[in-house]
Amino acid sequence: MSRARTRVDGPAKVAGVARYAADHPGPDLRHLALVTATVPAATISTVDTTAASAAPGVVAVLTHENAPRLAPPVGAPYGGRLPLQDNEVHYDGEPVAVVVADTLDHARAAADLVRVDYEVRAAITDFTAVTDLVVPSPPPRWGPADTNVGTPEPAEVTLARVYTTAARHHSPLEPSATHAEWRDGRLFVRDATQGVFGVRTVLSSVLGLPREDIRVVAEYTGGGFGAKGYVWPHQIIAAMTAVHLGGAVRLVLTRAQSFTSHGYQPPTRQRITVAAHRTGRIAALEHDSVSPTATYGGYVEMAANATRVLYAAPAIRTSHRIAPVNTILPTPMRAPHEGPGAFATESLMDELAHELGVDPLWLRLRNHADVDPTSGLPFAAKDLRACYREGARRFGWERRPLAPRSVRDGHDLVGWGMASAVMATFRFPASARVRLRVDGTVVVEAGCQEIGTGTYTILPQVAADVLGCPADQVTLRLGDTDLPETGMTAGSSTTLSVGSAISAAATTLTAQLAELAGADAVSLTGTTLELDGDPDRVVDLADLFAEHDLVEVTADGSFTPTDTGHSLHSFGAVFAEVAVDEDFGTCRVRRLVAVYNAGRIINPLTARGQMTGGLIWGIGQALLEQSTLDHELGRFVSKDLAGYLVATQADVGELEVAFVGEHDPHSGAIGARGIGELGAVGVAPAIANAVFHATGKRIRSLPITPENLL
Amino acid sequence: MTEQATENRTAIPVTARVSLRVNGVEHHLVVEPRMTLLDALREVIGLTGTKKGCDRGECGACTVHVDGRRVNACLTLAVMQDGHDVTTVEGLGTPENPHPVQRAFVANDALQCGFCTPGQVMAAAACIAEGNATAPHRIREWMSGNLCRCAAYPQIIAAIQEAAQADPVDPAHAR
Ligand code: FES
Ligand code: FES
Numbered sequence A: 001m002s003r004a005r006t007r008v009d010g011p012a013k014v015a016g017v018a019r020y021a022a023d024h025p026g027p028d029l030r031h032l033a034l035v036t037a038t039v040p041a042a043t044i045s046t047v048d049t050t051a052a053s054a055a056p057g058v059v060a061v062l063t064h065e066n067a068p069r070l071a072p073p074v075g076a077p078y079g080g081r082l083p084l085q086d087n088e089v090h091y092d093g094e095p096v097a098v099v100v101a102d103t104l105d106h107a108r109a110a111a112d113l114v115r116v117d118y119e120v121r122a123a124i125t126d127f128t129a130v131t132d133l134v135v136p137s138p139p140p141r142w143g144p145a146d147t148n149v150g151t152p153e154p155a156e157v158t159l160a161r162v163y164t165t166a167a168r169h170h171s172p173l174e175p176s177a178t179h180a181e182w183r184d185g186r187l188f189v190r191d192a193t194q195g196v197f198g199v200r201t202v203l204s205s206v207l208g209l210p211r212e213d214i215r216v217v218a219e220y221t222g223g224g225f226g227a228k229g230y231v232w233p234h235q236i237i238a239a240m241t242a243v244h245l246g247g248a249v250r251l252v253l254t255r256a257q258s259f260t261s262h263g264y265q266p267p268t269r270q271r272i273t274v275a276a277h278r279t280g281r282i283a284a285l286e287h288d289s290v291s292p293t294a295t296y297g298g299y300v301e302m303a304a305n306a307t308r309v310l311y312a313a314p315a316i317r318t319s320h321r322i323a324p325v326n327t328i329l330p331t332p333m334r335a336p337h338e339g340p341g342a343f344a345t346e347s348l349m350d351e352l353a354h355e356l357g358v359d360p361l362w363l364r365l366r367n368h369a370d371v372d373p374t375s376g377l378p379f380a381a382k383d384l385r386a387c388y389r390e391g392a393r394r395f396g397w398e399r400r401p402l403a404p405r406s407v408r409d410g411h412d413l414v415g416w417g418m419a420s421a422v423m424a425t426f427r428f429p430a431s432a433r434v435r436l437r438v439d440g441t442v443v444v445e446a447g448c449q450e451i452g453t454g455t456y457t458i459l460p461q462v463a464a465d466v467l468g469c470p471a472d473q474v475t476l477r478l479g480d481t482d483l484p485e486t487g488m489t490a491g492s493s494t495t496l497s498v499g500s501a502i503s504a505a506a507t508t509l510t511a512q513l514a515e516l517a518g519a520d521a522v523s524l525t526g527t528t529l530e531l532d533g534d535p536d537r538v539v540d541l542a543d544l545f546a547e548h549d550l551v552e553v554t555a556d557g558s559f560t561p562t563d564t565g566h567s568l569h570s571f572g573a574v575f576a577e578v579a580v581d582e583d584f585g586t587c588r589v590r591r592l593v594a595v596y597n598a599g600r601i602i603n604p605l606t607a608r609g610q611m612t613g614g615l616i617w618g619i620g621q622a623l624l625e626q627s628t629l630d631h632e633l634g635r636f637v638s639k640d641l642a643g644y645l646v647a648t649q650a651d652v653g654e655l656e657v658a659f660v661g662e663h664d665p666h667s668g669a670i671g672a673r674g675i676g677e678l679g680a681v682g683v684a685p686a687i688a689n690a691v692f693h694a695t696g697k698r699i700r701s702l703p704i705t706p707e708n709l710l
Numbered sequence B: 001m002t003e004q005a006t007e008n009r010t011a012i013p014v015t016a017r018v019s020l021r022v023n024g025v026e027h028h029l030v031v032e033p034r035m036t037l038l039d040a041l042r043e044v045i046g047l048t049g050t051k052k053g054c055d056r057g058e059c060g061a062c063t064v065h066v067d068g069r070r071v072n073a074c075l076t077l078a079v080m081q082d083g084h085d086v087t088t089v090e091g092l093g094t095p096e097n098p099h100p101v102q103r104a105f106v107a108n109d110a111l112q113c114g115f116c117t118p119g120q121v122m123a124a125a126a127c128i129a130e131g132n133a134t135a136p137h138r139i140r141e142w143m144s145g146n147l148c149r150c151a152a153y154p155q156i157i158a159a160i161q162e163a164a165q166a167d168p169v170d171p172a173h174a175r
Helices: A010-014 A050-054 A104-111 A196-207 A233-245 A305-309 A338-356 A360-366 A384-395 A455-467 A494-517 A541-547 A604-623 A683-695 B003-011 B037-045 B100-107 B117-129 B136-142 B153-166
Strands: A030-036 A042-048 A058-063 A095-101 A115-120 A147-150 A157-165 A177-183 A186-191 A214-217 A247-252 A268-276 A282-294 A315-325 A407-409 A412-424 A430-437 A442-445 A474-477 A522-525 A528-531 A534-540 A552-559 A569-581 A587-597 A654-659 B016-022 B025-031 B063-066 B069-072 B085-087
Touching (some): A010 B100, A010 B117, A030 A104, A042 A095, A058 A104, A058 A233, A095 A104, A095 A233, A104 B037, A157 A338, A177 A233, A186 A196, A186 A233, A196 A214, A233 A247, A268 A338, A282 A305, A282 A338, A305 A338, A338 A360, A338 A412, A338 A683, A360 A412, A384 A412, A384 A569, A384 A587, A412 A683, A430 A494, A442 A455, A442 A494, A455 A474, A455 A494, A494 A522, A494 A528, A494 A541, A494 A552, A528 A541, A534 A541, A569 A683, A587 A604, A587 A683, A604 A654, A604 A683, A604 B153, B025 B037, B037 B063, B063 B117, B069 B117, B100 B117, B117 B153, B136 B153
Parallel strands (some): A030 A247, A186 A214, A587 A654, B016 B085
Antiparallel strands (some): A042 A115, A147 A315, A157 A268, A177 A186, A177 A247, A268 A282, A412 A569, A430 A442, A430 A552, A522 A528, B016 B025, B063 B085
16 A cells, blocks of 8 residues: 655654764764875875874874784675775775874874875876776676677668766765774674665674674664665774774764765766667667776676667667776766666667657657567566656647757747656565564564665555554664664665565564464454454454463564566656756756656655655756866865755756556565666756757766856 | 974864853853864764764755854854854754644655754754745745755755744744
8 A cells, every 4th residue: 555654753853863873972982083095096105103193182093004904805795995904005085094082173183193105106097098998797686797689670870979977976965974882892883874784794704703793783874875885994994993992983984085985976988879760660779888997896887778678679789898997996876877878878869869850759659668678578567658658748748849949938948858767676685573562563673774765664654554554553673783684775675675575574473463363364453453354353462462471473574586587677757848048058957757667656755755856866967966087186176065066955946756557566575666766867868858959959978067058 | 294284283272161052051161172063062062963964064964053043063163152042953843842844844754864954954944034935946045055965855845835834933033
């Protein structure tokens, strides 16, 4: 059942009583401050900590010379090099020392006193200058690096284009923070993370501690968007320091450090070609993407994935290559893969429509993929046609004049554009426990995270649906490695994966209750059970539990993603209206209408927030966000929120969101698919296509800035 | 860092005395003179509701009221607010007894991760009291100093409009 429910964690968050990782005091709490490399490639010749060590309040200064030795990380994604283990520097911002002091002020002041001398080596940060490209080895669920299916048909029209997207930084509002305590041979960590289990796995392997002796907790995470998914050096530094010195430490990254400490969305250079018949049918598609990775690891942005699934072409060839550069490892960022990729695919479709003189929406319907054109598998519950139809209706698309530069509003050129959205459905193994107490309270336990997507609110709804009780009767405990294990809260996977595990646990629980009550089915209301749907047959939990000598009834459940023989994707259609001031080149997004097909929507209120948030991320990708590298200095130019522009309140126009389609029986047990990433896909090409329609200028490089439009 | 800089650093007076009235409670602090109001609230007084998103005036997560006006607590030193009245999000309302703005934020889903929320709530209360919450475009402009990376922006506008209607101008916040 789908029901709008306000956030359970809302009251605590609006009152400022929700405590995040950096908000926990402690009598013996010590503060850490990082010293980071100021060059992108070097050997450290000397590191002088004399002044820092003598500064007020300083307890210790750790460098590669005196830090504890670490073992290689295994078992969970780790994005850095092992910190403070050698005298090598592979990227600007790499940690080279950490100061431990009694107060934050003292730690920061002493960090400024650490003197590091470097033997600087030649560095490369411009991935387009790298000649030795590497074939990546993506995780299997991302698909292979290259695909090639079908035989191209002879075609009358061929368009070959290059599209580029910018490097972007996640910039969650909460800077990463790790609070670590070492007491009585056990490590306790409060972390700003999207995955407590991954943190525990990495810390266990690098520190050589058994997993049972490590507990990682994340009650609230102040946004992640991918930055807090992999484990990064700062988390290891905090934990290592706590173990080394004993007691409690807290490390909070500065905003500047957050630009070099937990990855970024790599820029992409995408060469894409479409061959088509004059009838509008696509004859072949090719999409080759190159993106940077770190010198020490291989991350690949799977930009060409969008082209693998979107259109029914008789031949589709895609490839990905990576170029090692001297930056920290890139990492998934909302929305990964299809996010940068759909800009190329969906801009090219607009170019083809213009070339053929047809409506861009008609062209998409003409080439609609009824089955996954690369794998040949049927899609799970796909209803993209309904997204197109409903989006066009709400937007008023049929009133769009075909020719660019045909609408003016005072000083502005007005344009309408559209694009498809597509996102692979990621699923993780998950487990959960549901407890029913004699007072009727239901407690659901699952070690996933609340990063703002509404987990605290939505997952109890899943359990309540199965048990038949109101969601308010259910509370969720999450973000704790002492709870049943789940995957990380990333890739829009949590509601689907953990929800399926909770649904299984709740189903088992009702079966147990039915057996205890001697019924076929039970439904929970307050402190009573209704038997077999008969309002006259009711038992009191107190009586039932007493009869069987129980204090609570507990059931476990799990979800294991299995191959259902389907291609699992969510879809959408995004329509944009922009106004471009011809004199200033400024582009404003007046309105966006987006309609999505993502399976069952459990909570329309929080789902709407996910989608409007995604649309605004798309506005940022289209018009604002870019991290520029200075290739001379080998570092990002603006490590702050004044230079790295994210959308503000004033950048947002009218947003309209709707969902079509219902229950997806294939992806998981609760009919839902992921939505959070999907909202950030297709917005940038819809805007770029609207800009073309407004101005006649085809911008093939994101973001679109005023100088492009003058 | 040179020797010179090291000496200068140690020549700075070590502590200063500050009296702050925070949420109606008098606090007498001995702080490092360069300590921001934000660090004094969070690290010394222990009020962690006010968040640090950037520590340099770019995000608004640290918004508090000083004598009824909204201020980025990271952009002012604790010593500069000696003798002044500071209201933090904890002083505006509680989960059990929320301020109308806080209630409207929950009702309109004007938050996601919640990290910007204390700053948004404080800025919103001030925005209403200033008389700037009259129309959506005006609220957008006057709330643009508060970043929300989750981008709950439309919902924040809706919440502020609702709260502004419920509570036109709170005289306690009038400038
Ligand atoms: S922390 Fe003060 S404005 Fe960002
Ligand atoms: S709610 Fe996450 S930054 Fe605003």
